[in-house]
Amino acid sequence: MLLSSIFTHYVGHYRFSLILFLKILLMPLIKIYFNLHVNGKRNIPEGPVIFAPNHQSFLDSLLLIAALPNKILKNSYFLSRELGLIKISRGDSLARLMNTIIVNIDINLKESIEKMAAVIQHKGNLVIFPEGTRTINGDLGEFKKTFAILSKELNCPVVPITINGAYKSFRRGKLFPKATSIKIYILEPIYPSNLTVDDIVTKTKNSIEQQLL
Numbered sequence: 001m002l003l004s005s006i007f008t009h010y011v012g013h014y015r016f017s018l019i020l021f022l023k024i025l026l027m028p029l030i031k032i033y034f035n036l037h038v039n040g041k042r043n044i045p046e047g048p049v050i051f052a053p054n055h056q057s058f059l060d061s062l063l064l065i066a067a068l069p070n071k072i073l074k075n076s077y078f079l080s081r082e083l084g085l086i087k088i089s090r091g092d093s094l095a096r097l098m099n100t101i102i103v104n105i106d107i108n109l110k111e112s113i114e115k116m117a118a119v120i121q122h123k124g125n126l127v128i129f130p131e132g133t134r135t136i137n138g139d140l141g142e143f144k145k146t147f148a149i150l151s152k153e154l155n156c157p158v159v160p161i162t163i164n165g166a167y168k169s170f171r172r173g174k175l176f177p178k179a180t181s182i183k184i185y186i187l188e189p190i191y192p193s194n195l196t197v198d199d200i201v202t203k204t205k206n207s208i209e210q211q212l213l
Helices: 003-010 019-033 060-067 088-097 109-121 146-154 166-170 197-212
Strands: 037-039 050-053 076-081 100-103 125-127 158-164 183-186
Touching: 019 060, 050 060, 050 146, 050 197, 060 158, 060 183, 100 109, 109 125, 109 146, 146 158, 146 197, 158 197
Parallel strands: 037 183, 050 125, 050 158, 076 100, 076 125
Antiparallel strands: 158 183
């Protein structure tokens, strides 16, 4: 399937998006409850980018929705694994309304990569957690290479993002987040020119790691 057809089928079918509406609802609560501070919005370059945040908790996607500027957010797409009740045939419609792309890299790598590539080629932004899953102990986990491969193949910059405080608020095993100050740092972009895939992975991880210190 051509990438333009993939984008239309999985992403671009609806012009209306609920994500900005969700931000309006969430922003006051997040600002007050988590004392959210966001730094580095000026580091977001023009054109499609791959946002690469560390993954501390179930809060992370909501925190990023609150943190990203509206102009950037409305054209940014989050990844979600196909799980149980969320099936491709049934869940895609709701997912698209929420700027979410349902993927399952373990089962269908080719289709998942095509969906992500289609977003970039249609000037959209992707939010990819390189660790692939939430941290178990608060430490930064190993980074998978998918985001770096997309960056290199599509010549798309990576913007590392540090989420700090979400693990303390809502670590694994907790039923409800506690009020804790959370800081988000949008770091300087990493351009893939003259870099290998491994270089992109290393530079992204180092950038996030240094900010977490």
